[in-house]
Amino acid sequence: MTAVADDAAPRRTRPATGTRAISAGILAVILIAWEIAGQAQYVNPFFFSWPSAILQASWKLIANGALAQNLVVTAYAYLVGVFAAIIVGSALGLAMGWWKTFGDIIDPYVVFFSAMPRIALFPILLMVFGISDLSRIIIVFIGVVFPIIFNAYIGAKQTPRLLIDAARVFGYGTNQLFMNVVFPAALPYLIAGVRTGVTLGMIMVVVAEFFGGSSGLGQNIAQSAQLYKTPELYAWLLFTSLLAVVLVKGADRFERWAMRWA
Amino acid sequence: MSQSPSSRRLVVKDLYKTFTTSNGVLPVIDNISFEVSPGEVVTIVGASGSGKTTLLRMIAGLETPDRGSLTLNGHAIIEPGPERAMIFQHFGLMPWLSVLQNVVFGLKTLSISPAEKLERAHEAIGRVGLKGFEDFHPKHLSGGMQQRVGIARALAVRPSVLLCDEPFAAVDAMTRLLMQTDLLGIVTEQHATALLVTHDIEEALYLGDRVLVFSSRPARLIEEIPVRIPKPRKPEIRTSSEFQALRAKVWRLLQEHTK
Ligand SMILES: Nc1ncnc2c1ncn2[C@@H]1O[C@H](COP(=O)(O)OP(=O)(O)OP(=O)(O)O)[C@@H](O)[C@H]1O
Numbered sequence: 421m422t423a424v425a426d427d428a429a430p431r432r433t434r435p436a437t438g439t440r441a442i443s444a445g446i447l448a449v450i451l452i453a454w455e456i457a458g459q460a461q462y463v464n465p466f467f468f469s470w471p472s473a474i475l476q477a478s479w480k481l482i483a484n485g486a487l488a489q490n491l492v493v494t495a496y497a498y499l500v501g502v503f504a505a506i507i508v509g510s511a512l513g514l515a516m517g518w519w520k521t522f523g524d525i526i527d528p529y530v531v532f533f534s535a536m537p538r539i540a541l542f543p544i545l546l547m548v549f550g551i552s553d554l555s556r557i558i559i560v561f562i563g564v565v566f567p568i569i570f571n572a573y574i575g576a577k578q579t580p581r582l583l584i585d586a587a588r589v590f591g592y593g594t595n596q597l598f599m600n601v602v603f604p605a606a607l608p609y610l611i612a613g614v615r616t617g618v619t620l621g622m623i624m625v626v627v628a629e630f631f632g633g634s635s636g637l638g639q640n641i642a643q644s645a646q647l648y649k650t651p652e653l654y655a656w657l658l659f660t661s662l663l664a665v666v667l668v669k670g671a672d673r674f675e676r677w678a679m680r681w682a
Numbered sequence: 683m684s685q686s687p688s689s690r691r692l693v694v695k696d697l698y699k700t701f702t703t704s705n706g707v708l709p710v711i712d713n714i715s716f717e718v719s720p721g722e723v724v725t726i727v728g729a730s731g732s733g734k735t736t737l738l739r740m741i742a743g744l745e746t747p748d749r750g751s752l753t754l755n756g757h758a759i760i761e762p763g764p765e766r767a768m769i770f771q772h773f774g775l776m777p778w779l780s781v782l783q784n785v786v787f788g789l790k791t792l793s794i795s796p797a798e799k800l801e802r803a804h805e806a807i808g809r810v811g812l813k814g815f816e817d818f819h820p821k822h823l824s825g826g827m828q829q830r831v832g833i834a835r836a837l838a839v840r841p842s843v844l845l846c847d848e849p850f851a852a853v854d855a856m857t858r859l860l861m862q863t864d865l866l867g868i869v870t871e872q873h874a875t876a877l878l879v880t881h882d883i884e885e886a887l888y889l890g891d892r893v894l895v896f897s898s899r900p901a902r903l904i905e906e907i908p909v910r911i912p913k914p915r916k917p918e919i920r921t922s923s924e925f926q927a928l929r930a931k932v933w934r935l936l937q938e939h940t941k
């Protein structure tokens with residue numbers, strides 16, 4: 421009996437080496453033009469600064485420890501908030517998908533809070549909890565938890581009946597069914613939710629820091645802008661963006677690793 | 683054929699089943715009774731949508747009859763049990779598990795050692811000709827190969843009743859011929875009872891000791907046709923006049939009772 425397996429199609433093809441070089445080239449041209457325009461004062465240095473000044477400011481913030489110090493503050497609120505949201509969101513969402521009645525009862529609330537612009541809750545949270553780590557953690561949590569609940573819910577609900585039947589035929593009880601069928605079937609959705617959460621959490625923590633406090637990446641962006649320390653403002657923006665890129669890429673990696681069977 | 687006491691049988695008696703849908707009550711199984719003795723292969727043919735899968739699901743314990751009784755070895759069937767295994771029409775493999783893991787999946791609730799589970803899984807995978815594909819995921823297998831994983835998963839349980847829902851529908855004609863012969867051999871070897879649903883009259887006659895002909899929905903048992911061709915059967919018997927006469931008979935019955 422000859423058996424032929426289809427070749428696995430790569431999920432995402434790498435860009436050709438040439439295109440990467442073109443991307444880098446375009447960036448170089450923009451940076452050089454910006455540098456020249458900045459130094460020659462064609463643009464208002466008050467608002468735009470220029471690459472070498474920004475790099476200098478960045479280096480200073482790295483060398484004097486300001487970056488590390490503020491990164492720790494931001495990372496703390498971010499990590500605690502995101503992890504709590506992943507744990508609570510997954511548990512609630514999976515439970516909603518697994519127990520249909522429970523899901524039907526909770527569903528309208530999830531729809532309401534998912535649709536609501538949650539940044540509007542910040543003033544209330546700050547009023548109740550003050551400007552503190554706790555209020556920032558709660559802001560990150562609230563921002564991240566809904567997409568995770570929603571994805572876990574959909575994921576558990578869409579578990580194909582055929583797979584549940586197959587497991588039941590082989591004697592799986594309720595708990596075994598959940599652990600061995602519903603959870604893995606929901607996992608791709610859950611991971612997509614976590615991916616969204618990882619990015620959203622970064623936005624949440626920076627916005628939360630805008631509202632007050634004395635440190636953190638967002639607070640430094642806000643302060644530099646208020647004090648017209650333009651090169652520093654751009655330096656903080658650069659750090660924040662790089663961190664976001666690292667997080668998104670990390671989440672991508674994790675997703676591809678967890679979904680290698682698909 | 684050895685005559686076994688009726689307590690060692692699968693007995694389907696006065697079975698009725700309806701589904702309630704938004705369009706009203708849909709009768710699916712209409713007063714079906716038959717018996718299957720240990721070691722016997724009984725095949726079922728009937729029009730698409732007649733209720734064949736529903737019957738197998740009830741025997742598997744996935745669905746409850748409205749009326750009538752289902753007993754195996756004298757015990758009422760009320761839920762799934764390890765003495766019955768099912769091969770699903772649409773495979774029902776876990777896409778996140780490899781071939782080996784999918785076969786082990788079927789052994790999860792048996793009280794045997796992990797080492798024995800692995801051993802049984804490897805043996806079953808060898809039986810269906812998938813040696814070398816243990817670490818493949820279903821997505822990277824053809825439909826026929828996926829179906830063979832489903833067959834291996836059921837065989838590894840070593841059930842006394844094997845419920846097969848169109849197990850070869852996804853397989854090309856050549857492979858089907860080989861797998862039909864394999865399945866016959868395996869069933870005989872394991873002294874299993876098999877209940878096999880198919881659309882294919884030739885398959886029903888080739889594999890069955892008896893063929894149950896069902897009407898279109900709601901399924902009624904029109905006739906039980908014994909196939910008195912000695913086993914093991916060779917694929918060549920399909921051209922014999924005896925086989926062709928049976929084939930014509932089943933065909934006629936189906937035509938007469940299909941709306
Ligand atoms: N859970 C269900 N709820 C409502 N109707 C159902 C359900 N399961 C099956 N049916 C209906 O019962 C009828 C018989 O279905 P079944 O799957 O048993 O047919 P079948 O003989 O196996 O068909 P096929 O040969 O196409 O596989 C169909 O009309 C189907 O739509």
Ligand SMILES: [Mg+2]
Pocket residue numbers: 734735736771847
């Ligand atoms: Mg069917």
